[in-house]
Amino acid sequence: MVILILKRLGIGLVTVLAVSLIIFLGTKILPGDAAQIRLGQEATEANVAAFRARLGLDKSYPEQYVYWLADFVRGDMGTSLASDVPITKLIAERYENTVVVASLTAIIGVPISLALGILAAMFPGTLYDRVLTLISVSLVAAPEFFTATLLVLLFVFALNVGNAVVVGSIEGKGIVELILHFALPITTLCFVIASQLIRMSRAAVLNVMSSPYIEMAILKGVPRKRIILRHALLNAIGPIVNVVALNLAYLVTGVIVVEVYFGYPGLATLIVQGVQTRDYILIQGLGMIFCLTYVVLMLIADIAAFVSNPRLRHPK
């Protein structure tokens, strides 16, 4: 099994390299290079050439790629084209904000949605199950900014709590203010992951429930609650961990729209700014960070899937 996990890690590493290549090439097809963008149209040929040499842009693409990757691994992501500030510094200012929101969402959203999903699987076909399924089916297909608008409508306009724009830092605020500060973006993100999580965790438990050994337990006369909690749930843990990791990966995408919607100063708003100002050194760095997070979460999902499923561990 260790070999299989190592193998999977190896595949993950190859994926990361492929991803870095895509990001590198993606920003290379840009018309005009970094030196041109940084110095503007008025710069003389000689200036541009000198700057290009400083950035290492006079080397061949493969060389540039290797240098760029090596710098990235060492934690040096270069200097922003728009503001002349090191990318690492730009990111450091925002990193905390995004991590706070993402982890609070995970801490609040994951247990609640899992509980709802498992409850629905315990009582399939009941009114509760059907209403929950209908809501989650609708939410899966609705865009994040729709959910966000509904929440703003409910909390800001109807109940008059929270604020529609989140700006400023979290320092120097009381606990109540902090809750109001984060309430809307986090609730929106919770809805985004909840709809998937509820559906998938329900399916995972129901899937286990249809296996013969559960039928056996029912025939033995084991009480329903015990069947779910002792028999089914233990075997559904693997698939559920898989589902959770997958959904946290979706969170990476969801966080971009939600941060922009609420004007939250996180990494996602930074990358959108980067795209608008064509600051592609910033895009390279942030793109790598987002993709790495995504790849790592997918890897965890994969490993969870086959740690829990012996059939995947011993392929025919």
Added chain:
Amino acid sequence: MNSKTRQVKNQDHFVAPYDAGVSFDELPDSAPSSRYKPSPTGWIGMAIVGFWVTIAITGPFIAPYGENDLPFPDAYSEFQLPQPGAWLGTDVSDRDILSRLMYGAGRTIGISFAATILAYMIGVVLGIGAAISGPKVDMVLSRINDAFLSLPTIMLGLVVVAALGSSIPLLICTAGVIYATVIFRLARALGQEIMVMDFVEAAKVRGEGRWWIITREIWPNAAMPLMTDFGLRLIYVILFISSLSFLGLGVQPPQADWGSMVRENLGALQYGVSIIPVIAPALSIATLTVAINLVVDDVSAHSGGKLSKRL
């Protein structure tokens, strides 16, 4: 579609009386029923989708104003409330929201539809190609595909838009290529599944060419599951395009598009003036995607195995 599938679809078979306790259609190994009868939710979904498609096609002709015209040029004021002459009020530049919604419908739905079609053309050709080619071609194609699949779609979109700028043809190509990866996987799996079936083996033994096998044996059998999947992909593409537009990186102003309308008018919400400029386009996207989802769920429930679960 090909004559073979039509033949299967029109096949006569036993249909249980309407109020019979057990319908033979429900038995697991009975032939698929010939006619699709939508459930009430299916009907609702189809009605909403039909409504939006009609608006998308006729929008520019029936809209009360042009997409950048001011309904009240004499009384300029942003975010006017609904009133006769502008039934949904006006937006951040005092343009008629109803008219912009109608223009935007065509753009949002048109771009998404074109992108999904493109994704299918790329995904199906390469996917079935990978399934029937040798293991080497399959390996290379699958690895490249996996690398793309392991990126968050919106991030790929951001990188492309950053590099090449934003225009409608480019948006269609970007979304088409990004979503082709998922379809590649599905088409490849279907192709492989069908490749080992007896009738394909029989055709090979018969000495049929590769082209014959693809068009006459594999495609007719892969078409149905792929069609059902189409609706599901369309939803994701609509959400992707709208999200990009919402981020200001998709359809560019002054052209109207539902996602960019939400972005333009966010101010209305933040200053607490009015909610209609934001909720109208957001609700339009939500009703469209949820309605497509209802139809897809209904169709796949009808055709037996829920395809969405298998993926």
